[in-house]
Amino acid sequence: MAPYAGGMSIPTADSAAGQAVKAADRAHVFHSWSAQALIDPLAVAGAEGSYFWDYDGNRYLDFSSQLVNTNIGHQHPKVVAAIQEKAGQLCTIAPGFAEESRSEAARLIAERTPGDLDKVFFTNGGAEANENAIRMARLHTGRHKVLSTYRSYHGATANAITLTGDPRRWANETGVSGIVHFWGPYAYRSNFHAENEAQECERALAHLEQTLAFEGPGTVAAIILETVVGTAGILVPPAGYLAGVREICDRYGIVFILDEVMAGFGRTGAWFAADHWGVTPDLLTFAKGVNSGYVPLGGVAISAEIAATFAERPFPGGLTYSGHPLACASAVATINVMAEEGIVENAKHIGETVLGPGLRELAERHPSIGEVRGLGVFWALDLVKNRETREPMVPYNAAGPANAPMAELAAACKQRGLWPFVNMNRFHVVPPCTVTEEEAKTGLAVLDEVLTLTDAHTV
Known part of the structure; x- marks a missing residue:
């Protein structure tokens, strides 16, 4: 992904600083829910609104709201x-x-x-x-x-x-x-x-x-x-x-x-x-x-x-x-x-007019989407190998090679500047409650592109 070049002000890229942050993390920080030697945490330099960015200047649209908690966005x-x-x-x-x-x-x-x-x-x-x-x-x-x-x-x-x-x-x-x-x-x-x-x-x-x-x-x-x-x-x-x-x-x-x-x-x-x-x-x-x-x-x-x-x-x-x-x-x-600022009302509006309709449109084009469900800015795509049998895209609690289709999907989102929330066979669409129509549509466009990866695993 190319560094972000306009809009909100972010610091000048400083890869050396990012490497130092990463080195200190790997030396001393013990991360939750993780096998410590197998993770590669992104060093984050800053955040604003629906976005955060790293020390190389790469910006990510936060479709995870971190852990589904930054409801008013970053740095209000x-x-x-x-x-x-x-x-x-x-x-x-x-x-x-x-x-x-x-x-x-x-x-x-x-x-x-x-x-x-x-x-x-x-x-x-x-x-x-x-x-x-x-x-x-x-x-x-x-x-x-x-x-x-x-x-x-x-x-x-x-x-x-x-x-x-x-x-x-x-x-x-x-x-x-x-x-x-x-x-x-x-x-x-x-x-x-x-x-x-x-x-x-x-x-x-x-x-x-x-x-x-x-x-x-x-x-x-x-x-x-x-x-x-x-x-x-x-x-x-x-x-x-x-x-x-x-x-x-x-x-x-x-x-x-x-x-x-x-x-x-x-x-x-x-x-x-x-x-x-x-x-x-x-x-x-x-x-x-x-x-x-x-x-x-x-x-x-x-x-x-x-x-x-x-x-x-x-x-x-x-x-x-x-x-x-x-x-x-x-x-x-x-x-x-x-x-x-009407943030609760915005979440309702985005769900009813952008995310709900947009995700249902994606389901019409992508055979790997078994079900779309949610409300507000709280949605999930239930991904399947087969719509008739509803077999999940990956087995329950899959890890390693068995989880490859979902891991590929998440990596492809990140490469395109969309930070995902993926759990088992589901892609959760959970941006901040402050997300704009334009930002929500940007995220949906990325999803439309990367879901071809999971489509390739359908039968």
Whole structure:
């Protein structure tokens, strides 16, 4: 890819500086989810809006939003300024104090969460949010078990990784008890032999009921779901499913937790994905888009009933950096910017007028696209070898040569200046919520070109 030559200002290419950054990384940084000797991290020099660039001056359109978290794009000036201003006033204070940015961030979040989720417990990220939500549910109910779906990701701490359904769980599920997995709805690859979305919903709810019957409803503290499943496939629930789970939880006295770490704060074209279905959970977890990751922040939004459990009874959990002033100041600025600039509305518009129609047009031309699904700026292409059999382009959890078609696809995107999010047999289309129509169309054009590589593997 040729170096970027116009538009936004980026530093002059400095390959020597990039090599020094890379050398220090390889000497000292231990990377997550990686075999350390087999990775080759890109040295990043800067970022702005929907783009980031390396030290050679190569610019990349960020169709991954990093880890689906830079919802307001890179380096939004108002958020950067808020962090700088707060650092000049108060860099840190312990969680036990009342602090202006912490209080205001909680107020702004509570204004936007559904129902009576009016109290906020701050964490450093999504995994800790889910850990503490589970702790609250267990203490509130006096029960131990928690149910989650196989197709899910909830974080990498002890309970969160055990709740997770994807293969990252396998090496980590030691020392945690009481986690039970079940199948959530996924009509394209139905575990229930459903012929349509309505059947998928009905049969998925019946399966959950049966799972509860055999586990003993009186032993179950919580059911946790990603409102829209993220990393495991961008699976939009069928109409009626979340309401059905809400009714089941109410009937058995089970706490309903919605994990909105990835789906929240504009990603689906609504402040929270739950808004699309009018469902209110008992606990809602968030992180990522609350401040686009500018400073680590997550949290749990808590219903009045569960908050009352800890009115006179101490909550046995806490974090040194809970409600960190710099993180909360960046959240306040982010939420205000999203409201002032119509960023949630932009995500909805881009999804309805550019990404949704554009991806469906690609599916008409490329036989390797089995299904297009998503909403807002939260989409996935389910890539297949055969549309009739729906055989995935690569096997589940493929690695090495078995994953070659997807690795080739990702490499071809990068060569053309598009930074992809590829997971198993799926290509996720998840640009920032601030992405413009022109940028979205640019990304789709690159996809149109590189999907010929996966088309070549179809039969």
